[in-house]
Amino acid sequence: MRLRRPGRPRRFRLADSAQQVVGGFLLAGPFVVTEEVWALAKNMRLVQAFATVAVVFAIGYATLYKADTKRDSDEEQTVVGIPVRFLSLMAVSFGSVTILAVLFGAPATFVNAGGDTAELARITFNAISIGSIFSVVGAATADSVFSR
Template structure:
C-alpha cells in the first residue's frame, strides 16, 4: 500500500500565485459587478458548482499522475482540492476588500444588498481564479 502524498505549503503558495494572477483583472472590472447585480442565488450556486468541477477536474482529470485516493484528505476530500477552492474564493475576496471594489461599484446599494451582490461577484471572479490556481498547481 502506497503512502498518502502530503499537501505542502509550497503547493498552496503556487495556487495563491495563480489564483491572484487571474482574479485581479476580474475584480476590478465594472462589468463583473454589473453582472452580479443581475444574478440570482441560483446563478451563484451554479457558478460555485462550476468552480468545484473545474477545480477537481483540473487537479485530477487533467493530470494522470495525480490520484485523489492517494492524497492526504479531510473527511475523504483531498486537501489539495480544499486548498484550491479556498484559494479561488479567498484570493478574489482579499482583492475585492483590499481595493474597496464593493464600495466603488456598489455605492448606491444598501449594506445588505451590497453584501449580497459582492458575494455574487466573488462567484463570477472565482471562476477565473480557480483556473489560475489549478494551472499553477499542475505546472509546478
C-alpha cells in the same frame, strides 16, 4: 534528486498552496476591478451565483484530478474524505477574489446599494463567485504545472 517510495502519494506541502496562491491571485486581479463583472453580479440571482460556485468546484476538481494524470484523489491526504489539495484550491480560489475585492474597495466603488447592507453583500457574493471561476483556473493550473 530525491527518490520516493513507489506507491506512496506525494504529501501536500505549503509550497503547493503557495503555487495555488500565485496562480489564483494572478488571474483573479483583473476581474475584481472590472465594472462589467460587478454589473453582471448586480443582475444575477442567488441561484445563478450558487451555480457559478458549483462550476468553480467542478473546474477545480477536473483540473486537479482529471486533467492531471499524475494525481489520484483517492491517494491524497484528506480531511473528512475531501483531499487537502482540493480544499486548499477552493480556499485560494474564493479567498483570493475576496481579499482583492476588500483590499481594492471594489464593492464600495462598483455597487450603489443605497445603504442596503444585504444588497451589497448579495452583489459582492455574486461578484466573488464570478471572479473565482478565473481564479480557480489560475490556481489549479499553477498547482499542476509546478508540481513535482
